Amino acid sequence: MSLDEMKQQQDATQPITTPVASAAADASFAETALKLGGKSDEEARRTGAIDKADDNVELMFQPQYQTANSPAHRAVWDRQLPVELFEPADVDTPPEVQRVMDDSIEVVTRHRDAGTLLNSDHKIDDTVLRELGDVGYWGLLVDREYGGSGAPFRSFAAFLTRMAMIDPTIAGLASVHGCIGAVDPVSTFGNDEQKQRYLPQLASGDKLSAFALTEPGAGSDLTALKTRAELRGDHYVVNGEKLFITNVVPGRTIGLVCLIDGKPAVLVCDLPSTENEHFQLTKYGLWALKHTYNQGIVFRDFAVPAENLLTPAQGSGLTIAYHGLNLGRVSLCANAAGTMRLMMASMVPWAKFRETYGESIDRRELVRRRLGRMAGLIVGCDALVGWCSTLLDAGYRGEMECIIAKIFGSEAQKEAAIELYMKTHGGRSFLHGHMFGDNVHEYLAPCIYEGEGEMLGMAFFKSLIKEHGTQFFEPIGRALAEANIRQPNPLNPAHAWALKDALIPYARWMAGQYLAAKHLTACPQMPEQLKAHVEFACDELQRSPLLISGAMRKHQLKLADRQCRISELSSRIQKLMIVLATCMHAAKQESELIVRSADVLSQDLIREITGQHPTDRYFRDVTRLGEMIADGGVKEFTDEVPDQILMAYE
Numbered sequence: 001m002s003l004d005e006m007k008q009q010q011d012a013t014q015p016i017t018t019p020v021a022s023a024a025a026d027a028s029f030a031e032t033a034l035k036l037g038g039k040s041d042e043e044a045r046r047t048g049a050i051d052k053a054d055d056n057v058e059l060m061f062q063p064q065y066q067t068a069n070s071p072a073h074r075a076v077w078d079r080q081l082p083v084e085l086f087e088p089a090d091v092d093t094p095p096e097v098q099r100v101m102d103d104s105i106e107v108v109t110r111h112r113d114a115g116t117l118l119n120s121d122h123k124i125d126d127t128v129l130r131e132l133g134d135v136g137y138w139g140l141l142v143d144r145e146y147g148g149s150g151a152p153f154r155s156f157a158a159f160l161t162r163m164a165m166i167d168p169t170i171a172g173l174a175s176v177h178g179c180i181g182a183v184d185p186v187s188t189f190g191n192d193e194q195k196q197r198y199l200p201q202l203a204s205g206d207k208l209s210a211f212a213l214t215e216p217g218a219g220s221d222l223t224a225l226k227t228r229a230e231l232r233g234d235h236y237v238v239n240g241e242k243l244f245i246t247n248v249v250p251g252r253t254i255g256l257v258c259l260i261d262g263k264p265a266v267l268v269c270d271l272p273s274t275e276n277e278h279f280q281l282t283k284y285g286l287w288a289l290k291h292t293y294n295q296g297i298v299f300r301d302f303a304v305p306a307e308n309l310l311t312p313a314q315g316s317g318l319t320i321a322y323h324g325l326n327l328g329r330v331s332l333c334a335n336a337a338g339t340m341r342l343m344m345a346s347m348v349p350w351a352k353f354r355e356t357y358g359e360s361i362d363r364r365e366l367v368r369r370r371l372g373r374m375a376g377l378i379v380g381c382d383a384l385v386g387w388c389s390t391l392l393d394a395g396y397r398g399e400m401e402c403i404i405a406k407i408f409g410s411e412a413q414k415e416a417a418i419e420l421y422m423k424t425h426g427g428r429s430f431l432h433g434h435m436f437g438d439n440v441h442e443y444l445a446p447c448i449y450e451g452e453g454e455m456l457g458m459a460f461f462k463s464l465i466k467e468h469g470t471q472f473f474e475p476i477g478r479a480l481a482e483a484n485i486r487q488p489n490p491l492n493p494a495h496a497w498a499l500k501d502a503l504i505p506y507a508r509w510m511a512g513q514y515l516a517a518k519h520l521t522a523c524p525q526m527p528e529q530l531k532a533h534v535e536f537a538c539d540e541l542q543r544s545p546l547l548i549s550g551a552m553r554k555h556q557l558k559l560a561d562r563q564c565r566i567s568e569l570s571s572r573i574q575k576l577m578i579v580l581a582t583c584m585h586a587a588k589q590e591s592e593l594i595v596r597s598a599d600v601l602s603q604d605l606i607r608e609i610t611g612q613h614p615t616d617r618y619f620r621d622v623t624r625l626g627e628m629i630a631d632g633g634v635k636e637f638t639d640e641v642p643d644q645i646l647m648a649y650e
Contacts, residue, residue, distance in 0.1 A: 050223060053264075054463075056315025057322050058397065065396040068467045072400035072577055075541050076464060076548070079516065083523055083534065086577070087584040088386025089393070093155040100149050101159045103135035108166045117167065124169060124291055132170070133205020141178035141327075142187065146199035153327065157334045157389040161382070164338025165640050168442065169291040171338060175331035176247045176292075177202070180450075182209035184324035185255045185266060189310040198253070198268060207253040207270075212242040212297060213321055222318060227258040227299065229267060234306050236260070236267060238299040241282070246294045248281070250274050254297075257317050260309075264317035268308045278302040288445035326402040329450045330388045333409030336446065337381035340413060341638040343421040344374050346435055348634045350425055353645045361424075368626030369619070370420040375629055376601030376622075377412040378637060379594055380578055383585030384408055403460045404574045407453045410446035417443035454567050461570040465548060472509060473552055475502040488556075513546055526587035527595050533602035537579040540609065544573055575605045593633050596625045 058066045067073055071085035093101070111117045111128050119125040132138065140156055142148025151159075156178075164171040177183060186198045201207040218224040227240025238258060248254060251273045255266050272279055282296030312319045347370070351362035361367045384405040391398045422429045422436050429436040436443075447453050476499060480488055483498035490496055523534055551569060555562050579602045586598030600622050607614065634641055 047223075050318065053315055053318035053322060054399075056312070056319045057399075059314045060312075060319075060323070061397045062395065065394070067397055067399055067463050070396055070398065070400055071391065072404070073464060073467075075538075075577060075580070076544050076573065077468065081538050081542060083538065083580070083584070085391075086387060086580045087390075087524070087588070088383065088581075089154055089390040090588075091155055091158050091386075093152070093159075097140070097149045097151045097155060100136035100140060100151075101155075101162070104132055104137040105163065105166060107131045107135060107137075108163065108170055112167060117170075118291060122291060123293055124173070128170070129205060129208065136203075137174065138177055138205040138208065139203030140174065141183055142199050142203035146195060146203055148199070148203040152389075153330075153392050154386070154389040157330050157385045160331055160334040161338040161341075161385065164335045165341050165638055168335055168339050168342075169289075171335050172289075172331075173208075173247060173292060175328050175335070176211075177209050179327035179331055180211045180324045181247065182207070182211070182253050182255050182268060184327060185211075185310055185320050186268060188323055189266070189312045189320050190268075191311070193307070194268065194310070202253070208247060209253045209255070210245050210247040211255045211257075211321075211324070212245050212248070212269075213257045214242065214244045216241060216243050222257075222264070222321065225257065225259055225264060227256070229256075229258045229260050229265070229304065231260070231306060235303040236306060236309070238267070238269075238302040238304060241296060241298050243282070243296045244294060245297060246289055247292055248295050248297065249293050250279075250281070255310075255320070256304075257321055264321075266310045266317040266320045267304045268310065269302075269304050287441035289442070325450055326388075326392065326398050329402040329406035330385055330392070332446050332450055333381050333388075333405040334385045336409035336413040337378055337385060339443070340374060340378050340381070340416045342435070342640065343416055344371065344378070344629070344634055345638050345641045347371060347374070347421060347424050348630055349642055349645055351630060354426075362630040365619070365623050367424055368623040368630065370424055371626035371629045372597075372600050372622035372624075373604070373626075374416055374420050375593065375597040375625055375637070376604065377416055379586060379597040380582050380601045381405075381409050381412060383582040383598070384578065386585055387581040400460055400463050401577075403451075403456045404577055406450050407456055407460075407574065408578055410449070410453060413443055414447055454563075457570040457574070458563060458566050460574065461566045464570075464573070465552060468545075468549065469552065472506040472549075473556075476506065477557060478502070510546075510549075524584075524587060526583065527599075529599045530583040530587055530595065530602070533579050533599070533606065534583050536606060537576040537583075541573070541576050541580075544576075572609055575609055579605050591636060593625070593628060593636050596621070596628070600625055 063069065071082055074085070075081050107128065108117070111125070111131075117124060117128055136149055139148030140151040140159075141153070142150070144150040156174075160171045160174060163174065182198065183202050186194055186202070190198065198207070202209060213222070215224070215226060217226065227238065227242065229236040229238045231237075238256065240258060242256070245254070248271070250271055252271050254269050254271065256269045257264060257266055259265070275281060278300050279302050280298045280300075282298060284296065286294050288294075310317075310320055347367075348362070351367050351371075352360050354361045356364070384401075388398055388401045388405045391401055417436065417440065422440075425434070425436060428434060431437055450456075451459070479499050479502040480486075483495075485495055485498060488495050488499065490499075523531060526534070548569060551562075551565060552559055555565070559566070582598045582601055586594050589595065600618075603618050603621070607618075629637075
């Protein structure tokens with residue numbers, strides 16, 4: 001069954017659940033839980049503000065595409081696991097969009113080969129940025145009516161992997177500009193006048209953009225914002241400081257998150273062409289992002305026209321900030337898939353050149369295992385990019401799915417760089433001019449970009465349990481509060497009586513989990529080893545409601561403080577979904593290498609879940625895969641295999 005058919009079937013038969021509608025009107029689930037759990041009013045208020053911003057983003061989507069009806073949520077809580085919704089759509093790029101992509105690759109390749117990509121500051125040269133604008137690179141995600149290409153995100157995300165194999169920084173800038181920069185906020189939340197004024201210039205590259213959210217004291221806690229804008233006549237006057245703003249130089253356009261009347265808001269700001277008393281850049285040394293400008297901004301009575309305020313139909317500036325992050329998270333995973341291909345392409349010729357005891361190291365098991373593991377990580381990233389971008393194009397919010405892609409992509413790139421690439425190249429990795437030594441911070445920093453991984457893992461878990469908690473646990477918590485019971489004891493008759501009405505729905509749900517059969521939709525045709533992994537993942541996911549609800553029941557209102565337990569449960573469920581997405585992706589490929597790579601990654605992830613040791617069969621599988629890659633299979637992943645060995649000492 002295709003995704004469209006699955007959507008139609010769901011629209012017709014699936015009961016629609018909306019956690020937003022079921023939440024208490026006066027407080028979010030998180031805010032209520034924290035208050036009942038004894039947290040300060042300030043912490044409950046701030047957490048509640050984030051939770052409400054999340055609710056407002058939900059309201060932007062049709063109910064059937066909200067989080068509670070997303071594939072990740074349904075895979076855990078539905079009685080029928082929607083396997084088909086883990087299958088990516090084929091990349092179907094319109095010819096005019098493909099032409100823009102091909103021309104962009106040509107521009108970057110030409111400058112790379114000529115050694116003219118970077119300026120004297122070792123940043124991407126303005127000439128390259130202008131030429132990319134001329135061929136339409138910056139307008140890929142801008143609608144055609146405003147001068148862009150209107151590329152499907154499925155095509156855009158896959159293209160970023162291709163661009164990252166030429167230059168990861170330029171691939172990253174497309175995401176900064178189009179996903180988390182001004183393009184998405186203006187496209188999604190701008191009025192007609194704002195779109196007409198900004199989008200054509202953003203599409204052409206006349207205005208390159210960035211997003212100013214982070215502050216010295218506000219990172220993951222976005223309620224700690226201090227930058228303020230005060231309306232004076234027909235202008236807002238901005239005062240405050242922003243930090244870690246990628247792609248910012250004088251003359252750029254930024255989406256600025258600030259406080260207006262004490263509430264988060266977003267202003268589209270055109271920065272002046274030079275620094276002045278009202279606008280100054282804070283320059284600092286930053287190991288990562290070394291080929292693009294990453295700077296801070298200080299505003300002192302900086303004037304922004306009042307008509308530049310973005311006004312979402314629901315919520316505040318936090319709604320705008322959250323919306324674009326999903327696109328950026330998938331883009332990060334796509335970039336990682338390309339970057340790891342560069343690593344693999346560099347590993348193979350070196351492994352054939354380097355000898356130990358008279359034999360090249362590409363014949364050694366450890367090196368073959370590294371190549372096989374690298375292939376598994378690449379295919380996993382490809383699968384998640386395809387899956388998430390398919391869902392986003394179909395209209396899903398994709399919050400949980402995109403978090404999985406971001407965490408896996410960043411952690412995969414980190415492991416690939418340190419454990420696979422560096423160790424294969426040995427001490428020469430640290431030579432000036434070596435790809436690892438010169439870029440190690442670029443490989444590690446994505447673990448922090450778009451949200452630090454473990455923090456996002458907790459956000460994933462929060463989204464996963466939100467509806468369950470609102471439906472069953474919030475009534476219990478309110479009953480406990482009304483009865484002034486701090487330590488409930490089900491054997492205490494008074495406690496049992498106070499909870500009787502709230503416990504009945506939960507008892508029915510528990511009985512249904514034990515008594516009612518669950519099943520998955522028909523698994524598509526695929527190789528037997530992949531089918532076995534899919535069945536394992538489905539079985540474990542369908543067991544997870546009792547595991548999750550048990551943790552909620554055990555820790556009750558203190559669950560928010562059990563960050564280690566939340567992180568472990570979240571990671572376990574994410575890995576199961578990665579197995580599903582990877583196998584569904586590989587089953588569509590006519591490539592033995594891709595199937596073997598998906599098999600190896602799935603074995604690795606399942607072993608992490610079960611705690612079992614690697615078997616001899618696994619070592620045969622992964623080293624055979626590595627051998628195939630070394631013997632020419634690398635070209636199935638990339639054509640960018642270098643002809644020469646860097647500093648090849650005889």
